[in-house]
Amino acid sequence: MTDLDKQRASGPDAGPDAGPDTGSGRIGEPRVEMRGITKSFGALDVLRGVDLTVRRGEVVGLVGDNGAGKSTLMKMLAGAVTPDRGEIRVDGVPLAGSGPRAARAAGIEMVYQDLALCNDVDVAGNLFLGRELYRPFSRRMDTKRMHEEAAKDLATLHIRITDTRRMVGAMSGGQRQAIAIARAVTFEPKVLVLDEPTAALAAREVEMTLQLIRDVSARGVSVVLITHRLQDLFEVADRFVVLHEGVNHRELAPAETDLGGLVTAMMGK
Ligand SMILES: Nc1ncnc2c1ncn2[C@@H]1O[C@H](COP(=O)(O)OP(=O)(O)OP(=O)(O)O)[C@@H](O)[C@H]1O
Numbered sequence: 001m002t003d004l005d006k007q008r009a010s011g012p013d014a015g016p017d018a019g020p021d022t023g024s025g026r027i028g029e030p031r032v033e034m035r036g037i038t039k040s041f042g043a044l045d046v047l048r049g050v051d052l053t054v055r056r057g058e059v060v061g062l063v064g065d066n067g068a069g070k071s072t073l074m075k076m077l078a079g080a081v082t083p084d085r086g087e088i089r090v091d092g093v094p095l096a097g098s099g100p101r102a103a104r105a106a107g108i109e110m111v112y113q114d115l116a117l118c119n120d121v122d123v124a125g126n127l128f129l130g131r132e133l134y135r136p137f138s139r140r141m142d143t144k145r146m147h148e149e150a151a152k153d154l155a156t157l158h159i160r161i162t163d164t165r166r167m168v169g170a171m172s173g174g175q176r177q178a179i180a181i182a183r184a185v186t187f188e189p190k191v192l193v194l195d196e197p198t199a200a201l202a203a204r205e206v207e208m209t210l211q212l213i214r215d216v217s218a219r220g221v222s223v224v225l226i227t228h229r230l231q232d233l234f235e236v237a238d239r240f241v242v243l244h245e246g247v248n249h250r251e252l253a254p255a256e257t258d259l260g261g262l263v264t265a266m267m268g269k
């Protein structure tokens with residue numbers, strides 16, 4: 001967390017009184033504004049003028065059928081895919097088409113559905129990928145410090161991986177997913193996008209991930225959660241945004257629907 005974030009987090013809208021629950025008091029001004037997002041892959045019109053607003057501290061559940069365009073929309077926010085048309089603003093600053101570095105600099109972190117981890121690099125190396133620590137006045141990486149910091153980061157997140165020297169490729173799906181989440185969180189993002197983060201996790205780890213989402217959102221981080229585990233969304237989301245065949249179909253508050261209602265909306269009804 002930056003000092004500014006800490007200051008903000010101790011403000012009236014996100015202090016301890018706001019509590020860890022999803023009361024609207026912690027939700028602030030719009031942070032992400034995506035407008036008229038359009039994308040085709042060849043003849044396939046994947047997104048046709050989609051809008052999405054995410055407020056400070058808000059947890060948005062982005063749902064829709066397979067192929068509805070959820071991952072593509074979020075890859076655009078993370079700078080990995082360039083929209084054909086449309087605007088993306090983060091805290092008012094235009095971002096569309098400026099690439100992954102600019103997105104990261106703007107505070108966007110995404111855990112990809114297909115986990116962008118390096119299999120032949122160890123746990124610490126993956127956590128520090130792209131922001132490696134170096135020894136003072138040297139071009140040599142400070143691997144000792146990276147392992148120490150990685151172990152600390154994992155412990156803070158209650159992730160039970162004790163050996164940060166293990167190659168990620170040799171680890172289980174759930175462990176890899178946990179590492180990818182830890183990696184994103186330790187960048188201290190303003191906006192955390194989780195694309196199916198819990199698909200490979202055991203029940204205990206799912207609960208931990210949901211708690212992590214509550215914790216970061218209570219500190220003012222905006223979260224977009226994509227998951228087919230709809231019951232998880234009811235635990236953490238402030239709002240559901242339903243995409244259907246590349247357009248905005250519905251927006252629902254958890255209080256005004258139930259699992260059946262959300263499934264129906266996802267089917268485009
Ligand atoms: N790079 C690409 N090239 C061609 N087609 C693509 C590409 N990326 C996505 N698509 C297509 O765009 C459509 C939307 O894909 P996307 O991954 O955004 O869906 P999704 O809503 O995330 O689905 P799921 O729930 O299955 O993850 C799909 O039909 C997919 O095949």
Ligand SMILES: [Mg+2]
Nearest residue numbers: 070071072113
């Ligand atoms: Mg997807």
